[in-house]
Amino acid sequence: MKKNLVRDILVLNGSPNGNSGNCATLIKHLEKMTKGQASLDVIHLAKSAYGLSLKKKIEKAQAVIFVTGTYWDSWGSPMQKLLEQMTELEATPALVGKPCAVFVLMHSVGGKSVLSRLQGVLSTMGFLIPPMSGMVYSLVNDIALKGKSTHAQDFWQMDDAHLILANLYHACDLKVEWTTWPVDKADPRRRWLKP
Ligand SMILES: Cc1cc2nc3c(=O)[nH]c(=O)nc-3n(C[C@H](O)[C@H](O)[C@H](O)COP(=O)(O)O)c2cc1C
Secondary structure (H helix, E strand, O other): OOOOEEEEEEEEEEOOOHHHHHHHHHHHHHHHHHHOEEEEEEEEEEOOOOOHHHHHHHHHHOOOEEOOEOOOOOOHHHHHHHHHHHHHHOOOOOOOOEOOOOOOOOOOOHHHHHHHHHHHHHHHOOOOOOOOOOOEEEEEEHOOOOOOOOHHHHHOOOOOHHHHHHHHHHHHHOOOOOOOOOOOOOOOOOOOOOO
16 A cells, blocks of 8 residues: 655644744745645644644644744744643653654844754653754845855755755654653642742
8 A cells, every 4th residue: 555645744833923924924935845745734823722623633743843933032922822731742642752843933043042942842742853853044044145155054044944844754754662751640730839
């Protein structure tokens, strides 16, 4: 039987500007780049609350792409809200070993820290971070790349998304029995500080 090579990938847009922002434009680029190789289900978190439907989408997806801008050195508030709400999925089969990629936009500074910290959070939750699976694209890069420079190869550029997606596809094909550390499954919001 022929293997279905069109991966089901969930795209979570953490921009407060939802489907009208720069992150939404980046996602349009990703849709073109993945044609024939992946089917993208795009959720703009600014407009979609976390609930059973999104939980099921996360569970079902073969991989997840996280997209966010940089807002005062951090990821978008809808992304933060999602991370808090999906804590119930931490260390569960819905996440453990699920490959993810991260795309961060920014004007000029702070995005690399957003990328590294977000990948750190996602790994701790159970996601698999493939090699070279995240990038930051900035307005500064966009302007700089219009000029010619022998240094340009060292700048993240839109085309790098192709190799990030290729690594994500490879990771989708991995079959690994990951082990999971124990997680306190009681309410993480319960109070621990004595009055
Ligand atoms: C409130 C706010 C804060 C921002 N903070 C930063 C920042 O700290 N560093 C940076 O380089 N760009 C910053 N930006 C620029 C955005 O990260 C950038 O325009 C991004 O593409 C926005 O994506 P969006 O249009 O999907 O929201 C900020 C933009 C806004 C609106």
